[in-house]
Amino acid sequence: MSEASLDHPDPQSVVKRIRRDIRSGRISSHTAGLAPGFLQGNLVILPRRYADDFHSYCLHNPKSCPLIGISTPGDPSLPGLGADIDLRTDLPRYRVWRNGVLAEEPTDITALWRDDLVAFVIGCSFTFDTVLRSAGLKLRHLEMGRNVAMYRTSVPTVPVGPFRGPLVVSMRPMTAPDIIRAIEITSTRQDVHGSPVHFGSPETLGIGDLQNPDYGDPVPVEAGEYPVFWACGVTPQAALAEAKPELCITHAPGCMLITDRIHHN
Amino acid sequence: MSEASLDHPDPQSVVKRIRRDIRSGRISSHTAGLAPGFLQGNLVILPRRYADDFHSYCLHNPKSCPLIGISTPGDPSLPGLGADIDLRTDLPRYRVWRNGVLAEEPTDITALWRDDLVAFVIGCSFTFDTVLRSAGLKLRHLEMGRNVAMYRTSVPTVPVGPFRGPLVVSMRPMTAPDIIRAIEITSTRQDVHGSPVHFGSPETLGIGDLQNPDYGDPVPVEAGEYPVFWACGVTPQAALAEAKPELCITHAPGCMLITDRIHHN
Numbered sequence: 001m002s003e004a005s006l007d008h009p010d011p012q013s014v015v016k017r018i019r020r021d022i023r024s025g026r027i028s029s030h031t032a033g034l035a036p037g038f039l040q041g042n043l044v045i046l047p048r049r050y051a052d053d054f055h056s057y058c059l060h061n062p063k064s065c066p067l068i069g070i071s072t073p074g075d076p077s078l079p080g081l082g083a084d085i086d087l088r089t090d091l092p093r094y095r096v097w098r099n100g101v102l103a104e105e106p107t108d109i110t111a112l113w114r115d116d117l118v119a120f121v122i123g124c125s126f127t128f129d130t131v132l133r134s135a136g137l138k139l140r141h142l143e144m145g146r147n148v149a150m151y152r153t154s155v156p157t158v159p160v161g162p163f164r165g166p167l168v169v170s171m172r173p174m175t176a177p178d179i180i181r182a183i184e185i186t187s188t189r190q191d192v193h194g195s196p197v198h199f200g201s202p203e204t205l206g207i208g209d210l211q212n213p214d215y216g217d218p219v220p221v222e223a224g225e226y227p228v229f230w231a232c233g234v235t236p237q238a239a240l241a242e243a244k245p246e247l248c249i250t251h252a253p254g255c256m257l258i259t260d261r262i263h264h265n
Numbered sequence: 266m267s268e269a270s271l272d273h274p275d276p277q278s279v280v281k282r283i284r285r286d287i288r289s290g291r292i293s294s295h296t297a298g299l300a301p302g303f304l305q306g307n308l309v310i311l312p313r314r315y316a317d318d319f320h321s322y323c324l325h326n327p328k329s330c331p332l333i334g335i336s337t338p339g340d341p342s343l344p345g346l347g348a349d350i351d352l353r354t355d356l357p358r359y360r361v362w363r364n365g366v367l368a369e370e371p372t373d374i375t376a377l378w379r380d381d382l383v384a385f386v387i388g389c390s391f392t393f394d395t396v397l398r399s400a401g402l403k404l405r406h407l408e409m410g411r412n413v414a415m416y417r418t419s420v421p422t423v424p425v426g427p428f429r430g431p432l433v434v435s436m437r438p439m440t441a442p443d444i445i446r447a448i449e450i451t452s453t454r455q456d457v458h459g460s461p462v463h464f465g466s467p468e469t470l471g472i473g474d475l476q477n478p479d480y481g482d483p484v485p486v487e488a489g490e491y492p493v494f495w496a497c498g499v500t501p502q503a504a505l506a507e508a509k510p511e512l513c514i515t516h517a518p519g520c521m522l523i524t525d526r527i528h529h530n
Binding site: 204224 | 441442449452461462465466491
């Protein structure tokens with residue numbers, strides 16, 4: 001039994017069926033709540049000439065860009081994350097960016113595929129929130145039916161080539177005992193942003209008004225709670241907006257790659 | 266190679282020599298800073314008729330009483346923690362308690378040993394502080410040359426038989442990033458109290474005045490810092506004071522059992 005097979009027990013029929021439904025177009029909306037227990041990923045596809053710099057950017061900023069898979073140039077499969085994955089068809093919806101400008105939102109990118117494209121899969125906070133919730137922690141944004149609150153900080157990421165920009169963080173309000181528990185849980189989950197980068201004073205991160213997030217929805221912080229900040233998967237999107245590659249294909253917001261990998265928690 | 270031998274590589278000559286110097290009476294003061302890198306333990310010796318309750322008390326209160334060794338009744342050796350350990354001679358100084366009252370502080374308890382005595386060894390915060398410091402965290406009480414500040418809380422421990430009493434906590438002031446790092450480090454160190462039980466508001470634990478600790482020395486909390494509270498090895502002492510066994514032998518404060526076990530950090 002290979003090391004990979006330990007993480008990939010018999011391909012679970014539910015994941016295979018969901019990916020088949022996405023591939024056929026039967027599912028074209030967000031993947032939140034689909035295939036609970038299986039790791040989901042953000043997708044970034046770039047021409048090969050950007051790939052080394054973007055790879056290095058992710059490795060230098062591991063808390064915001066936790067790489068969980070990279071394809072061979074021109075190869076739309078990703079056997080490390082799922083035996084039957086075809087990255088051209090297996091996400092519900094994509095975003096195609098040309099020179100940093102959103103051009104279209106197709107449900108299939110087969111017609112756009114090129115031999116020089118390289119795909120990067122980055123751990124997703126859907127998984128992250130599932131891990132925290134299954135440990136019994138309450139997450140207010142989910143209880144309120146809101147998106148998580150996200151903020152561009154004054155903390156710069158480590159720049160590599162054209163990729164640079166601010167660290168973007170997500171915020172979850174928690175009490176001290178819940179923060180301790182959340183750090184215990186997330187500290188070993190480097191694949192989904194790891195432990196928080198900060199809690200308490202937002203001004204330390206250059207965040208002016210917690211109730212005016214730069215992305216997502218405002219989430220109130222109640223008495224006895226601290227705002228807890230985690231590095232966020234929107235960080236690489238900010239770097240891509242800065243780099244303006246002539247072509248870049250990403251997942252559409254919330255429309256993630258569902259992998260065969262079980263997340264242990 | 267047994268599992269135990271993985272934790273006990275060739276008995277390190279430094280530890281053997283220190284224990285020999287303690288046994289011969291050449292060392293009769295505290296063990297702080299001796300044999301850095303080796304786990305030190307608190308000692309509690311009780312007549313067998315208290316042993317089951319005390320054992321259960323430790324297991325029910327694992328953060329304050331992390332058991333790392335228990336002897337066979339009447340046997341003063343503890344091969345699981347060191348091949349040559351003799352618990353009657355290998356601590357620099359002991360305290361003998363009769364009906365909860367301190368009776369004497371000998372450097373050798375051979376004359377007091379009985380066939381019905383059971384020894385418990387509990388992870389010690391000397392090790393704990395070493396783990397935090399070697400990760401680069403600053404500990405103000407050590408920088409100030411003070412003992413850590415400790416407090417009796419309003420949080421009761423889980424009572425078992427005659428053993429009951431308040432959770433006692435130690436306090437270390439830290440910034441938010443240091444708290445995150447400290448939780449990451451200590452969450453896997455259940456043998457030395459694990460992660461904190463609380464940080465921030467002392468009143469949540471029933472602590473009135475941080476600058477008036479119940480044990481140890483006051484340590485200032487500076488602007489931008491939070492008081493961080495860990496379960497403390499003084500907790501079982503409070504429970505022993507409550508139970509008042511007719512005989513109890515403990516280490517004298519700071520005079521710990523030095524084990525062969527390397528602490529990984």
